[in-house]
Amino acid sequence: MALRASRPAREVFKLKDFCSRRLRKSLADFCRRGVYAAAGSCSSGAGFSGPLDHYSRLIRDGTLRDDQRQRAVLQELEQLQRTLRGYSNTPPSIFSRIFTKPKNLRGFYIYGDVGTGKTMVMDLFYSYVETERKRRVHFHGFMLDVHKRIHRLKQSLPKRKAGKMAKAYDPIAPVAEEISEEACLLCFDEFQVTDIADAMILKQLFEHLFLNGVVVVATSNRPPEDLYKNGLQRVNFVPFIAVLKKYCQTLRLDSGIDYRKQNRPSAGKLYFLSSEPDVEATLDKMFDELAFRQNDITRPRVLNVHNRKVVLSKACGTVADCTFQELCDRPLGASDYLEMSRLFDTIFIRHIPLLSLNQKTQARRLITLVDALYEQKVRVVLLADHPLEELFVHEEGAGHDDSHALMDDLGLKREEARTLSIFSGEEERFAFQRTVSRLTEMQSEEYWLEGDRSSKPRGSHSEPKNS
Numbered sequence: 001m002a003l004r005a006s007r008p009a010r011e012v013f014k015l016k017d018f019c020s021r022r023l024r025k026s027l028a029d030f031c032r033r034g035v036y037a038a039a040g041s042c043s044s045g046a047g048f049s050g051p052l053d054h055y056s057r058l059i060r061d062g063t064l065r066d067d068q069r070q071r072a073v074l075q076e077l078e079q080l081q082r083t084l085r086g087y088s089n090t091p092p093s094i095f096s097r098i099f100t101k102p103k104n105l106r107g108f109y110i111y112g113d114v115g116t117g118k119t120m121v122m123d124l125f126y127s128y129v130e131t132e133r134k135r136r137v138h139f140h141g142f143m144l145d146v147h148k149r150i151h152r153l154k155q156s157l158p159k160r161k162a163g164k165m166a167k168a169y170d171p172i173a174p175v176a177e178e179i180s181e182e183a184c185l186l187c188f189d190e191f192q193v194t195d196i197a198d199a200m201i202l203k204q205l206f207e208h209l210f211l212n213g214v215v216v217v218a219t220s221n222r223p224p225e226d227l228y229k230n231g232l233q234r235v236n237f238v239p240f241i242a243v244l245k246k247y248c249q250t251l252r253l254d255s256g257i258d259y260r261k262q263n264r265p266s267a268g269k270l271y272f273l274s275s276e277p278d279v280e281a282t283l284d285k286m287f288d289e290l291a292f293r294q295n296d297i298t299r300p301r302v303l304n305v306h307n308r309k310v311v312l313s314k315a316c317g318t319v320a321d322c323t324f325q326e327l328c329d330r331p332l333g334a335s336d337y338l339e340m341s342r343l344f345d346t347i348f349i350r351h352i353p354l355l356s357l358n359q360k361t362q363a364r365r366l367i368t369l370v371d372a373l374y375e376q377k378v379r380v381v382l383l384a385d386h387p388l389e390e391l392f393v394h395e396e397g398a399g400h401d402d403s404h405a406l407m408d409d410l411g412l413k414r415e416e417a418r419t420l421s422i423f424s425g426e427e428e429r430f431a432f433q434r435t436v437s438r439l440t441e442m443q444s445e446e447y448w449l450e451g452d453r454s455s456k457p458r459g460s461h462s463e464p465k466n467s
């Protein structure tokens with residue numbers, strides 16, 4: 001019998017709030033432009049018959065450029081949105097639960113290059129799906145949540161008795177069941193597999209979700225066949241690909257256009273090179289001007305993240321002035337960056353060096369930081385040693401110093417390890433592209449204006465309280 005975890009539904013998807021804020025934000029943006037009538041539920045009342053109709057309107061009013069590939073994907077998504085009307089994966093009675101299997105609706109796996117509009121079309125679709133039991137999550141956040149649930153479940157088991165063999169049990173099925181009860185539609189942004197711990201449980205987890213009637217729509221930069229490419233023990237991961245393809249139709253969205261790099265009006269100069277004369281003084285002046293409008297003094301700031309203290313050396317109100325070393329050369333992670341995104345609306349990042357695979361850990365932190373700032377529309381002012389497009393370099397045969405110990409632990413020879421993605425830096429190359437694309441958009445006027453929290457009601461982006 002499946003082991004059940006007792007847990008209030010409200011606690012579910014700890015990172016859900018972080019993820020859906022972006023959706024709410026994008027809905028609110030559309031609202032502000034008079035496009036959506038009501039955030040979160042747009043199907044009726046907004047005057048649009050569905051996502052495609054809505055998309056056409058965004059083209060007509062000049063918000064978006066017409067893109068046939070996006071239309072084609074939206075056509076498929078609209079079909080699913082209609083089919084999902086009245087859909088439920090939890091039969092109403094215990095009796096019917098036992099005797100009826102939920103019908104399986106096929107979802108979509110949308111992949112393509114960075115900035116081609118995958119998230120945008122998925123969010124449009126999502127906003128028209130008429131059910132409360134839908135979740136839109138960042139894939140990484142979802143997997144963190146899954147691991148937490150597994151951990152909690154294991155801890156809730158009675159302690160093993162000495163001398164007795166504990167019966168083998170499977171925590172994944174009950175976790176999948178728990179999730180299936182909370183959502184019949186899961187939309188994943190940035191489906192990617194970089195972690196062996198994720199890779200090893202995905203097949204079982206998703207098989208259960210699909211069998212429980214959960215419909216999945218996902219966006220990714222890679223076709224299913226390339227997921228976890230060259231990953232450790234990939235042979236155990238490969239069967240998941242067939243499961244994914246069985247329950248999700250693959251759609252390619254690749255017009256070859258990175259819309260983040262399309263000529264967007266610039267917010268002004270926000271990216272500086274270390275070689276520019278008096279550049280530090282210029283940034284000091286920018287910081288002082290922003291600080292002048294704050295109801296605070298310039299001082300160090302101590303953030304409290306999960307009972308850890310994270311000290312930032314210079315901040316004023318909602319503006320922080322940091323160095324790359326301070327943010328990426330210390331053991332900080334997603335939760336620290338999320339907290340920063342909550343507290344600050346503008347962050348200076350000075351002295352960003354050229355990033356190669358030799359500084360993989362620092363580069364990964366910068367990627368995570370930019371992802372968190374982008375999701376929360378935090379503005380950035382950057383001072384770097386190289387132009388943005390040249391910030392990340394992939395050097396063949398780079399040292400990967402921090403990988404050597406792991407290679408030794410795993411008993412891998414250099415040559416063997418070279419093809420494994422954790423050593424080859426293949427995943428980083430995709431992530432670099434995304435970071436460059438995002439940082440490009442973050443210098444646009446539109447992004448800068450959207451990041452203005454001064455006119456927004458206090459609440460989600462409240463004044464610092466941990467400092």
Ligand SMILES: Nc1ncnc2c1ncn2[C@@H]1O[C@H](COP(=O)(O)OP(=O)(O)OP(=O)(O)O)[C@@H](O)[C@H]1O
Nearest residue numbers: 064065067113114115116117118119120259260434
């Ligand atoms: N047809 C379009 N016309 C104009 N702007 C667009 C269009 N499609 C998408 N955009 C804009 O381009 C930016 C990137 O879009 P989106 O985040 O959906 O891309 P993505 O494919 O999910 O990127 P990534 O793979 O990096 O996550 C967003 O600001 C979005 O509003």
